[in-house]
Amino acid sequence: MAQPRVLSLKTAVSTSAGLASAAINFLACVEVAEYAGGSSAWIALLAAGILIVFSASNFAELSGLYPSAAAIRVWTKRGLNDSWSLIISLVYALTVIFVIAADAFVLAQAFRRAIPAVPGWVWIAILLVLVLWANLRGIRVAGRIQDINAMLLLASLTIIAVVILGKGPLPPVQQFFHLGHGIVQSIALGVFIYVGFEWVTPLAEEFSDAKAIPRGMYLALGLIAIAFGLFSVALTTIFPRPAQLASTFVPQLLAGQKALGVWGFWWMLFVTATTAMTTFNGGLFTASRFIYSLAREKALPKQFSHLNSRWVPSYALSAIAVLSLILALVIFETRQYAVLINAGAGVEGLVYALSALLVIRLRKKEPTRARPFHALGVPWLTAAVGIIFFVLGMAALFTSSSAWPWPFMFIASLVLLTMGYVHFVLPRMKEAQRRKVSSSIKGNKVTPEETTK
Amino acid sequence: MTMLQVLENFARECNSNDRLRQMNREWNRTIVIRETDSGNAYWLRSQEGTIQSGEGSQFEADLEVEGSHDVIRSVFSGEMSPTEPYNAGDLLVKGRQDDLMRLDIITLLIWGE
Numbered sequence: 418m419a420q421p422r423v424l425s426l427k428t429a430v431s432t433s434a435g436l437a438s439a440a441i442n443f444l445a446c447v448e449v450a451e452y453a454g455g456s457s458a459w460i461a462l463l464a465a466g467i468l469i470v471f472s473a474s475n476f477a478e479l480s481g482l483y484p485s486a487a488a489i490r491v492w493t494k495r496g497l498n499d500s501w502s503l504i505i506s507l508v509y510a511l512t513v514i515f516v517i518a519a520d521a522f523v524l525a526q527a528f529r530r531a532i533p534a535v536p537g538w539v540w541i542a543i544l545l546v547l548v549l550w551a552n553l554r555g556i557r558v559a560g561r562i563q564d565i566n567a568m569l570l571l572a573s574l575t576i577i578a579v580v581i582l583g584k585g586p587l588p589p590v591q592q593f594f595h596l597g598h599g600i601v602q603s604i605a606l607g608v609f610i611y612v613g614f615e616w617v618t619p620l621a622e623e624f625s626d627a628k629a630i631p632r633g634m635y636l637a638l639g640l641i642a643i644a645f646g647l648f649s650v651a652l653t654t655i656f657p658r659p660a661q662l663a664s665t666f667v668p669q670l671l672a673g674q675k676a677l678g679v680w681g682f683w684w685m686l687f688v689t690a691t692t693a694m695t696t697f698n699g700g701l702f703t704a705s706r707f708i709y710s711l712a713r714e715k716a717l718p719k720q721f722s723h724l725n726s727r728w729v730p731s732y733a734l735s736a737i738a739v740l741s742l743i744l745a746l747v748i749f750e751t752r753q754y755a756v757l758i759n760a761g762a763g764v765e766g767l768v769y770a771l772s773a774l775l776v777i778r779l780r781k782k783e784p785t786r787a788r789p790f791h792a793l794g795v796p797w798l799t800a801a802v803g804i805i806f807f808v809l810g811m812a813a814l815f816t817s818s819s820a821w822p823w824p825f826m827f828i829a830s831l832v833l834l835t836m837g838y839v840h841f842v843l844p845r846m847k848e849a850q851r852r853k854v855s856s857s858i859k860g861n862k863v864t865p866e867e868t869t870k
Numbered sequence: 871m872t873m874l875q876v877l878e879n880f881a882r883e884c885n886s887n888d889r890l891r892q893m894n895r896e897w898n899r900t901i902v903i904r905e906t907d908s909g910n911a912y913w914l915r916s917q918e919g920t921i922q923s924g925e926g927s928q929f930e931a932d933l934e935v936e937g938s939h940d941v942i943r944s945v946f947s948g949e950m951s952p953t954e955p956y957n958a959g960d961l962l963v964k965g966r967q968d969d970l971m972r973l974d975i976i977t978l979l980i981w982g983e
Binding site for chain 1: 957959962967
């Protein structure tokens, strides 16, 4: 029996909020507060949220224009060209690995604090292997469980923050409006808290109401802003001086303990574990299907389109899991999680800038195509917000605690490698394949139609 | 070859493939295919492992596939994988992603890479 394909607004909200909810957001809140100068972290999150609303409207227009699971691959191909589309899509898909590795770091730190006898990396390996095993066997964590977890996380953060703020004492009112020197970086990092809200757009084909996605994204952004804004402010009441914030890797556990004692500590540990696992699961599932689809259109080696006996793209899935595990262990050892946060925030900032460019270009290239939703302020306001996102993205990439801008170097290397692949390796691969087909036709004396069989 | 003949061939290929029949034995779906340029509609029905085809759009669709005549013809005759026009925005689908992936796997099993 076919399952109903019509998804509701509620699903759009929970999916958008769910995909934006990652365990690394706890540490991102710490970074936002640190750069904002303490209690004014909420201003950075609010400013980032307002900018994100414009970006959400861009994604809503693009998603209505081409409702497709291939989302950014389709939009960039129509708005730019095939080569740029491939480069951008691959880099964007690889950011999933950053998020998984960063969440793994948070998970390991939280469990190490709760159960010190077991090394943190063991938890990373166990949970990643468990999620990989479940995915290889075709066991999918139901979207509903993922959605429930998102709401659980947001509700837990809100309740804990309200309890902490209610217990007081609160800092003087002027501190809530005091902007630190790093406010621009703070807003750029604030973008990271919302990252992933747009990953609901690949589900566009499953919604009958084209406006459910924009509405869902807006509502989700509001919920995220409230929960993480309150959590950031509550954190700054536990750690009044920004320098103190940098010393903790488990702010969510400390906040839970402060609000509800030992129960709060274990509750937040549970929420951290479920959030990290849903991030692992969602990330592996989405990225592996994307890699599979690129292999099917012959943009990646055909091995990645291999399906196991349960119709799962097992090589693509395993490759993503192995890369995630390696990066997670490197980050665990070096504690350079901030590089991933800044790199992720940078990539997303640039993708949000790109969304503005695509909306404007596609309005010119395909003016008559139906648009169920129109982006806000096209073209001037859209362009202005796009430029702001570009600046914020670059600011995030150049935000580093060391003399070297590691996030920028990391992403620049990734982009150069991808460009090298698309411009040099891929044409040779396609040429080799063309020759193989050509020699097969000559050798077997069969018609071109038969070669496809 | 008319589009209906292309779809009949596609159904025949599916029905003569044991692995596909086994795979689709519980995949009971109706796929409605619309040509955006001509306005013509066709259907494919998967019922207990057997695929049937026909003309018109009288059934309630679990999966709707839209594209130009040339694209639809190329996809269902095996000249190109559905992924290529899909990733280019030339083939639009309305339905569950699992069903879309299944359709892609079917073409992979019939025609290979």
